Amino acid sequence: MKYITIISLTLSILINNVLGQEEDIIKYRKNIMKAVGNHISIIAANLKGKVDINSDILPHSNALYLSLAAIDIDKTFPEGTSNTSGLKTKSLPIIWSDKKAFRESMKVSTEKAKALVIAAEGGNRQDIGKALGALGKTCGNCHNKFREKKN
Ligand code: HEC
Numbered sequence: 001m002k003y004i005t006i007i008s009l010t011l012s013i014l015i016n017n018v019l020g021q022e023e024d025i026i027k028y029r030k031n032i033m034k035a036v037g038n039h040i041s042i043i044a045a046n047l048k049g050k051v052d053i054n055s056d057i058l059p060h061s062n063a064l065y066l067s068l069a070a071i072d073i074d075k076t077f078p079e080g081t082s083n084t085s086g087l088k089t090k091s092l093p094i095i096w097s098d099k100k101a102f103r104e105s106m107k108v109s110t111e112k113a114k115a116l117v118i119a120a121e122g123g124n125r126q127d128i129g130k131a132l133g134a135l136g137k138t139c140g141n142c143h144n145k146f147r148e149k150k151n
Helices: 002-047 054-070 099-122 125-146
Strands: none
Touching: 002 054, 002 125, 054 099, 099 125
16 A cells, blocks of 8 residues: 555656646747747837837847747657647647658748848848748748647
């Protein structure tokens, strides 16, 4: 009896640790996505003239690019963290079943983010707007395929 209690206690600690780690990584990747989304909002606010702090466009374009480029897909989207795991995530199982397409989608988005940096360095607002629009499409393309739809 005592052993069973010890074993089940150990098991539950182990399970909690694993689940805890999964919850942490899900929060972590959402934070990366939110950060990326916030950089876009900051750039867009300037382009739309809601604020006039245009000196922020280049640094936030850089931050956005670096944040996307740095994503380590295997570590950020580990096995067992899809929306079928019961955890609070919108990541669809197809991320893991079609990892190649997911990687490719991230690569395309990263390239568009790089193009945004180049446009921001050039300083032409129209070019920046176009580059931001093109980048936004790549975010949407990935979300359409790999993220659970909002209701
Ligand atoms: C290669 C795929 C991919 C690309 C590219 C991508 N995302 Fe995401 N994004 C995801 C996935 C998957 C989720 C769901 C994460 C989860 O719930 O585990 C997500 C979630 C989000 C969220 C919600 C975070 C939350 O709090 O739940 C935001 C905001 C977001 N992405 C913004 C962006 C923006 C902006 C871009 C483009 C600059 C972008 N994403 C590019 C895959 C991608």
